[in-house]
Amino acid sequence: MPDVIWEEPYCGEGSACFRIGTDNSGNAYIAIAGAEDHYLTDTREALRALIHDIKAGKADHLL
Template sequence: MPDITWEAPFCAESSNCFRIGTDPDGNAYIAVSGQEDTYLTDTREALTTLIRDIKAGKADHLL
């Protein structure tokens, strides 16, 4: 498992929480809070765009 530094969880209005993390090589990760050992990885830019779209209500069905 890479050395991932996780940010504080982001929780929607319901009980859905997720976390964003990065590693020393600049890779970005996203995981359900509490299940950080099972994550998706992509570029930081791609995951940032995903999070912004979710916060803007464009993809709230994902939560």
């Protein structure tokens, strides 16, 4: 597993908590809080766009 620095969990109302992380190579990671060993990785820009869409209500069904 890469050396990922995880941020504090983000918990929405009535949904699972997730965490965002980054590594020294500039990759971004997203995982359900408590299950960081099973993560999705992509560029920071791609994950940032996903999170903005979730927060805007465009993709809340994904969580």
